[in-house]
Amino acid sequence: MLHNFGSINLDHVYRVPHLVHPGETLASRAYQVGLGGKGANQSLAMALAGGRVSHWGRLGRQDAWARDRLADAGVDVTHVELVDEPSGHAIIQVDDHGENAIILFPGANHGFAPSQLVNLVASAKPGEWLLAQNECNALPELFAIARDRGLNIAFNPAPMTDDGARLPLDTCQLLFVNRVEAAGLVGLPESSDAQALLEGLQQRLPDTETVLTLGGAGAWYQSGGTQIYQPALPVKPVDTTGAGDTFIGYFMAARQEGTTVAGCLELAAHAAALCVQQSGAAESIPRRAGVDQALSQFHAPSSS
Ligand code: RIB
Secondary structure: OEEEEOOOEEEEEEEOOOOOOOOOOOOOOEEEEEEEOHHHHHHHHHHHOOOOEEEEEEEEHHHHHHHHHHHHOOOEOOOEEEEOOOOEEEEEEEOOOOOEEEEEEOHHHHOOOHHHHHHHHHOOOOOOEEEEEOOOOOHHHHHHHHHHHOOEEEEEOOOOOHHHHOOOHHHOOEEEEEHHHHHHHHOOOOOOOHHHHHHHHHHHOOOOEEEEEOHHHOEEEEEOOEEEEEOOOOOOOOOOOOHHHHHHHHHHHHHHOOOOHHHHHHHHHHHHHHHOOOOOOHHHOOOHHHHHHHHHHHHOOOOO
């Protein structure tokens, strides 16, 4: 079982011709509310991929439908607590190129108490994986308790913050970062090339496996002196929201199955490619059958 300490958000998604400029008032062309949050998206992706995942989260009582949505997909929601605080939510603009800009209200995601963390971690067995993102509070405390319990920590420092960069990341076995997060962690410009970012990560965290996701430029895995590159698939994005989360959930599910790192990257890249061709966060995460079909088409010999 993988345990995911993660945010659950209600995503308010606005389709706009361009991301709003400072001082501008812009009418949206479409609006929808759906399940989101990096944590919930990653749990959902892992469950849809066929993985065993327990979500640890907090949600406003009136939004129990979001917990039920995760449960219906196969996520163990025993440790999703319904609370009297408002749920976390996100205001998401998506432009005509599929790019997004997101404002977060953390809400209940920032209400974890230290005593609750002790109980949550006690429910996990030594040697199991703990996954976390940077949308919930109390991460330093969580990392310390999880390390003492002998859990393997996989961390996605998204969204990147100053506090996130100061976390004791050397307690993590596995790190998922995009370009912005990698640059923030190693103090390099975001325009740095992949090799510079990977070298910086190797210097800062020599004992941590790293997956660097670069959207349309593919993804890199690095561990010690080993590097593996996975190209992105040539697709036209409609909405990139949740693509990174889909990648991570599918990667961890494949890893749980005992798949090689190259196989994990390939499955995750195909899942993310399907995700960006749909609107929304949770709504756009593909099922395993569709991802397997995309993989087999990719590998099918050409008929000509
Ligand atoms: O990664 C996408 C997610 O980021 C959205 O679902 C939104 O809730 C924010 O957390």
